[in-house]
Amino acid sequence: MPIIYQQISELRAALQPHRTQQSIALVPTMGNLHDGHLELVNIAKQHADIVVVSIFVNPTQFGEGEDFDSYPRTLDADVTKLATVAADYVFAPSIEEMYPVLPPATAVLAGTISAQLCGQSRPGHFDGVGIVVSKLFNIIQPDAAVFGQKDYQQLAIIKQLVRDLSYPLEIIAAPIVRAADGLALSSRNQYLTASERQVAPVLHQALQGLAQQLQDIKIAPQGSILPHIAALLAQTREHLTNAGFTVDYLEVKTAELDAMTEDFDKDEQDMVILVAAWLGRARLLDNQLVTIK
Amino acid sequence: MPIIYQQISELRAALQPHRTQQSIALVPTMGNLHDGHLELVNIAKQHADIVVVSIFVNPTQFGEGEDFDSYPRTLDADVTKLATVAADYVFAPSIEEMYPVLPPATAVLAGTISAQLCGQSRPGHFDGVGIVVSKLFNIIQPDAAVFGQKDYQQLAIIKQLVRDLSYPLEIIAAPIVRAADGLALSSRNQYLTASERQVAPVLHQALQGLAQQLQDIKIAPQGSILPHIAALLAQTREHLTNAGFTVDYLEVKTAELDAMTEDFDKDEQDMVILVAAWLGRARLLDNQLVTIK
Numbered sequence: 310m311p312i313i314y315q316q317i318s319e320l321r322a323a324l325q326p327h328r329t330q331q332s333i334a335l336v337p338t339m340g341n342l343h344d345g346h347l348e349l350v351n352i353a354k355q356h357a358d359i360v361v362v363s364i365f366v367n368p369t370q371f372g373e374g375e376d377f378d379s380y381p382r383t384l385d386a387d388v389t390k391l392a393t394v395a396a397d398y399v400f401a402p403s404i405e406e407m408y409p410v411l412p413p414a415t416a417v418l419a420g421t422i423s424a425q426l427c428g429q430s431r432p433g434h435f436d437g438v439g440i441v442v443s444k445l446f447n448i449i450q451p452d453a454a455v456f457g458q459k460d461y462q463q464l465a466i467i468k469q470l471v472r473d474l475s476y477p478l479e480i481i482a483a484p485i486v487r488a489a490d491g492l493a494l495s496s497r498n499q500y501l502t503a504s505e506r507q508v509a510p511v512l513h514q515a516l517q518g519l520a521q522q523l524q525d526i527k528i529a530p531q532g533s534i535l536p537h538i539a540a541l542l543a544q545t546r547e548h549l550t551n552a553g554f555t556v557d558y559l560e561v562k563t564a565e566l567d568a569m570t571e572d573f574d575k576d577e578q579d580m581v582i583l584v585a586a587w588l589g590r591a592r593l594l595d596n597q598l599v600t601i602k
Numbered sequence: 603m604p605i606i607y608q609q610i611s612e613l614r615a616a617l618q619p620h621r622t623q624q625s626i627a628l629v630p631t632m633g634n635l636h637d638g639h640l641e642l643v644n645i646a647k648q649h650a651d652i653v654v655v656s657i658f659v660n661p662t663q664f665g666e667g668e669d670f671d672s673y674p675r676t677l678d679a680d681v682t683k684l685a686t687v688a689a690d691y692v693f694a695p696s697i698e699e700m701y702p703v704l705p706p707a708t709a710v711l712a713g714t715i716s717a718q719l720c721g722q723s724r725p726g727h728f729d730g731v732g733i734v735v736s737k738l739f740n741i742i743q744p745d746a747a748v749f750g751q752k753d754y755q756q757l758a759i760i761k762q763l764v765r766d767l768s769y770p771l772e773i774i775a776a777p778i779v780r781a782a783d784g785l786a787l788s789s790r791n792q793y794l795t796a797s798e799r800q801v802a803p804v805l806h807q808a809l810q811g812l813a814q815q816l817q818d819i820k821i822a823p824q825g826s827i828l829p830h831i832a833a834l835l836a837q838t839r840e841h842l843t844n845a846g847f848t849v850d851y852l853e854v855k856t857a858e859l860d861a862m863t864e865d866f867d868k869d870e871q872d873m874v875i876l877v878a879a880w881l882g883r884a885r886l887l888d889n890q891l892v893t894i895k
Contacts, residue, residue, distance in 0.1 A: 321770060329622050413766035414713025415732065421707045439708065443736075444768040450743060473706035475737040477614060 310392045311362070313399045317448050320400050324361070324449065331358035334481075335451035337442060340364040340401075341381040342390050345457060345486035345494035350394040352483045353455045361449050362391055363400040365407060370437030381496060400449070407444060417443050420469040422566040426462050426583055427594070430557050435466050442467055446476050453479040457486075459493050461583055461596040465566050485595075487513065493595050500591035509588055511552045516582050516597040519545045523561070523580070523599050534601070535569060549586055557585035557592065564598070577602045604655070604689045606681060610741050613693050617654070617742065624651035627774075628744035630735060633657040633694075634674040635683050638750060638779035638787035643687040645776045646748045654742050655684055656693040658700060663730030674789060693742070700737060710736050713762040715859040719755050719876055720887070723850050728759050735760055739769050746772040750779075752786050754876055754889040758859050778888075780806065786888050793884035802881055804845045809875050809890040812838045816854070816873070816892050827894070828862060842879055850878035850885065857891070870895045 314320040327333060334357030336349045346362075353360040364387055371377035388399055404411065419428070419435035428435050446454070456464045468480050486494045491513035492506075501509055519541055526537045538561055546559050561569060564579040583596045607613040620626060627650030629642045639655075646653045657680055664670035681692055697704065712721070712728035721728050739747070749757045761773050779787045784806035785799075794802055812834055819830045831854050839852050854862060857872040876889045 317768065317770075407768070409765065414715070415763045415766035416709075416711040416713075417767070418709040418711055420709075440767070446740075447768045447770060450770070470708045472702065473708035474710070474733070475610065475700070475740045477610075477740060477743070 311396045311399045327359050332452040333359045335449050335454040336362045337445050339366045340387050341383050341496040342387045343494045347394045348486045349455045349483050350396050356453045359397045361398045362396045363445055367441040370434050372431050419466045423466050455481045455483050457483050459485045497591050505589045508553050512595050515545050520597045520599040523601055554586040554588050559584045603685045604692045606692045620652050625745040626652045628742050628747040629655045630738050632659045633680050634676050634789040635680045636787045640687045641779045642748045642776050643689050649746045652690045654691045655689045656738050660734040663727050665724050712759045716759050748774045748776050751775050752778045790884045798882045801846050805888050808838050813890045813892040847879040847881055852877045
């Protein structure tokens with residue numbers, strides 16, 4: 310079983326002897342672990358000798374009216390699952406341990422790409438992610454940290470943060486883990502009713518279809534790809550709405566989350582389709598990488 | 603002679619073997635070192651086995667029209683001086699090494715106490731300090747860092763930052779080092795003409811006088827100390843103006859840089875008098891701790 314620490318000082322004391330000869334990877338989570346999280350640990354194990362999993366439902370990344378209070382907290386079950394993937398340490402601090410002063414006076418403001426997409430629907434969300442991730446990096450001082458690609462925008466923002474604040478660690482992106490029917494695993498999937506759960510895989514199917522259509526676009530000489538993309542996005546959005554989703558956003562961006570521009574169709578480019586859509590009480594995220602020529 | 607590194611990766615490689623058995627202290631500077639800086643190194647030596655002095659004129663803490671371009675850069679002389687106090691390493695990165703993207707996308711916003719005093723005269727200054735100090739902490743991962751008490755507000759903000767971002771290090775405050783005539787040492791003192799240099803010690807004398815007057819205040823029962831303080835501040839400000847200073851601010855705050863309130867006179871309190879005043883081309887800072895009963 311992994312050893313659980315709730316105090317920063319105790320965790321640091323436990324990690325200290327490892328630092329001489331061993332590398333440390335961090336897997337930050339909010340708990341309520343599923344196979345996607347366990348895959349993050351498996352990947353962390355491939356990159357480091359020691360894996361620390363943090364479990365902390367971070368208040369500063371939840372907005373007013375969001376599900377901070379109802380977010381599932383299942384520490385005992387989480388620790389049992391983490392034993393199956395041989396995680397070494399669990400860091401499960403209290404809110405007071407993480408935030409002796411709440412809200413903190415100092416802020417970490419996530420970068421330029423944080424205002425769009427999820428940042429538009431959840432103002433301040435990525436700043437909350439920024440400060441908690443900074444704190445975890447400072448507390449654990451890992452050599453690597455693993456983040457899931459399902460939260461694509463979060464991953465891009467954390468890469469910016471690591472670059473901008475000179476954190477001496479490697480950010481490892483873990484592929485999305487999906488249910489057999491294609492639904493991306495997420496703790497929030499349990500908010501779905503049985504019938505919503507039947508519909509949910511349509512989200513992934515829609516992105517796959519859109520990706521194929523984007524690759525198949527044929528542009529007239531001197532033409533622009535932008536109207537083609539806009540038309541396909543509108544069509545996919547309608548498809549999702551008809552299936553019962555309330556689409557928060559559906560966009561195509563460069564892999565760095567920059568907006569598409571007219572330059573876009575000059576070269577082969579790595580793009581990403583990003584979606585957030587409500588189905589009942591659950592806000593589902595998904596994304597799909599696609600290379601457009 | 604201390605070993606000089608300009609690359610983050612080389613500095614980190616050099617520090618790595620020390621981490622097993624030795625403690626590391628950081629002394630962040632903008633170079634152009636004087637005896638005040640060397641005292642910071644002496645104090646760092648008392649707290650750690652290895653002392654790293656960073657020398658970096660940080661562009662993000664200078665505002666438009668400020669002296670970033672003209673700020674004196676004297677690396678060779680600095681290194682020679684650092685040899686006399688047995689500093690172990692000098693980290694003197696280029697702007698490109700510190701800021702591969704400038705301005706950085708991610709921001710560190712200094713806390714609640716950064717808007718007042720120097721923060722009011724120099725908008726964004728402490729945010730620039732916040733990001734560069736965060737970066738230096740991340741690059742060097744020191745066990746302690748030494749900051750001069752002359753920059754009192756900066757010291758208070760960095761203590762907040764360390765608390766809020768969970769940096770695992772001790773902040774050590776170094777007493778102000780003064781010339782024989784009482785002027786606080788500062789790289790910007792060299793902007794003073796010979797005749798201004800004669801006048802400059804009046805700043806420290808005025809604070810000492812004010813501290814004494816604050817201690818001597820007698821309040822009537824049910825009376826408030828606040829009008830007394832306001833009167834003394836006005837008087838001191840006039841004295842400085844008459845001596846040739848242009849006073850930027852002169853204030854009395856709690857030691858945590860909170861404003862005085864009516865509660866203030868209920869108990870013995872640690873207060874600080876803070877001043878910034880222009881004398882010719884030089885903006886001089888000074889402060890004086892005082893306990894008021």
